[in-house]
Amino acid sequence: MTVTAAATETARHEDDTRSPWSLERLVPSFAARIHDVDLREVALDGRASQLRGLLAEHKVLFFAEQRLDNDAQVALGRALGELTVSHPVVAGATAEHPEIYALDSFDGGRSDVWHTDVTFMPRPPMASILRAVNIPDVGGNTNWVDLEAAYASLHPGLQRLADELTAEHDGSREFAEYLERRGGEGNEWDGERVRQLKPVPHPVVRVHPETGRRSLFVNPGFTTRILGVSDAESRGLLDAFFAHITRPEHLVRHRWRAGDVVMWDNRSTAHYADFNYADFRRVMHRITLRGDVPVGPLDPVG
């Protein structure tokens, strides 16, 4: 698939005299390619807050021809926010890089279920930064959907219903075996050692803490039931929501090239990596920025 530029614009603060980044929007509601950025310099340049603003606004940002290694990826993450460990229960890529989550197809690493990262914890990470370390010759594209566009395109009656709902998110189907393999001793997440993966409740509609926009915050990877309704109602609602968020109109697709880095906002998107790389090796390194507790539209503010 090819994406065509809907618009090209420049992104900079009015008082910023440095050369502007040029930003190419990819689909009308979200996703942008940012040109002329060396992500190794963002940390030194004092442009981290600008980048965070672009992330909240465009939700998925694509950068080509980067030269990040593990250290530089971690440094970039630290400039943008507070890094989490690799994952609540999966060990880091190396002893020196406990923050890096490695996905290696030769170790069975794959991500072919629609999900938003780590929503099975009370405070899921606000953003993820993924670097292509080894890409297959063909296949292995990654897809993102815009959960704000998904909310906006629901029937108003369904929006009102969704506004009132809470859902349970459970990571045990995907990750219980990792915890078992480590003798039940996971990593430290939000100051606590993870020893079990308990389902956590989150609002079905999440209000973005920076933009105030609403997203349909459910995902097939981790959202297991809607609370306070019958099993049949829960299944029917979740199936309808899952089908809705993953409609092609809500999607952007990326074909990876060596040197690509993608950043996404986990408060407003979900993603899926195509599992079609035959015998090619596909290795990706991810870091995540610490997030906040999801807030729904009916939750008291503050």
Ligand SMILES: O=C(O)CCC(=O)C(=O)O
């Ligand atoms: O491998 C990919 O393209 C995406 C993997 C994934 O789900 C993640 O890094 O959070």
Ligand SMILES: [Fe+2]
């Ligand atoms: Fe993911």
